Amino acid sequence: MSKLVVCNWKMNGSIQLVDSCVSAMAYLPNDVALRNLVIAMPDIFLAYANSMEPRFKLAAQDCSVYGGSGAHTGEVSADMLMGVGVKYVILGHSERRSRGEDTELIHAKLASAVRCGITAILCVSDDYESQITEQIEGLLQAHHDDVILAYEPVSAIGTGRLPGVGDIQRVAACLRRRYVISKVMYGGSVTSANALNILKMDEISGVLVGGASLKVDEVSAILAAASQCMSYST
Ligand code: PEP
Numbered sequence: 001m002s003k004l005v006v007c008n009w010k011m012n013g014s015i016q017l018v019d020s021c022v023s024a025m026a027y028l029p030n031d032v033a034l035r036n037l038v039i040a041m042p043d044i045f046l047a048y049a050n051s052m053e054p055r056f057k058l059a060a061q062d063c064s065v066y067g068g069s070g071a072h073t074g075e076v077s078a079d080m081l082m083g084v085g086v087k088y089v090i091l092g093h094s095e096r097r098s099r100g101e102d103t104e105l106i107h108a109k110l111a112s113a114v115r116c117g118i119t120a121i122l123c124v125s126d127d128y129e130s131q132i133t134e135q136i137e138g139l140l141q142a143h144h145d146d147v148i149l150a151y152e153p154v155s156a157i158g159t160g161r162l163p164g165v166g167d168i169q170r171v172a173a174c175l176r177r178r179y180v181i182s183k184v185m186y187g188g189s190v191t192s193a194n195a196l197n198i199l200k201m202d203e204i205s206g207v208l209v210g211g212a213s214l215k216v217d218e219v220s221a222i223l224a225a226a227s228q229c230m231s232y233s234t
């Protein structure tokens with residue numbers, strides 16, 4: 001089983017950082033490491049990154065509820081993201097929920113993403129039972145191969161305070177069983193120092209990395225941990 005390393009740059013990064021990633025990727029030990037990497041960068045850099053390194057798996061950090069194109073000022077549709085090589089979209093991140101994104105809106109965005117074939121990385125916290133509404137659960141059942149759940153306890157985001165390994169394992173197992181989903185990731189203060197311990201859990205399909213993803217050396221080290229863990233489970 002492959003272990004994904006999803007880098008969430010948030011509202012950070014630059015053309016220079018894209019260039020540094022392109023150069024660093026040339027030094028990865030193998031293609032497997034590159035296949036495990038997904039970079040979620042601000043929309044403005046996506047087309048450039050795709051043109052510089054078409055093997056990058058790119059993610060957006062949001063998408064519109066509207067498909068295709070139309071009179072929706074400021075919106076970017078999942079179809080447009082697909083057009084510049086985007087394969088994944090992060091939805092329901094706690095930073096967006098805390099600014100007013102509710103479950104109804106997240107459901108509509110999720111529907112829009114899966115409709116056009118983008119894999120959604122749906123973030124949930126310890127409060128997942130209220131975040132995964134019946135409507136969202138319906139989509140998870142219908143599209144279980146096109147949605148990855150990312151367990152991100154709010155208390156761990158950007159704080160350096162991770163839950164215990166046992167807690168991560170318990171929640172991931174519970175999410176998989178309850179929502180019949182095959183991929184559950186963990187996110188919250190992942191660094192090269194703790195990635196191996198998290199990635200080696202069978203219940204965990206990858207990590208979502210925020211702050212540490214802005215440092216190319218950290219990303220390379222986390223990718224090395226991910227490659228190491230693939231051999232645990234294959
Ligand atoms: C995140 O915000 O998705 C995240 C995981 O952040 P950090 O790694 O900085 O805690």
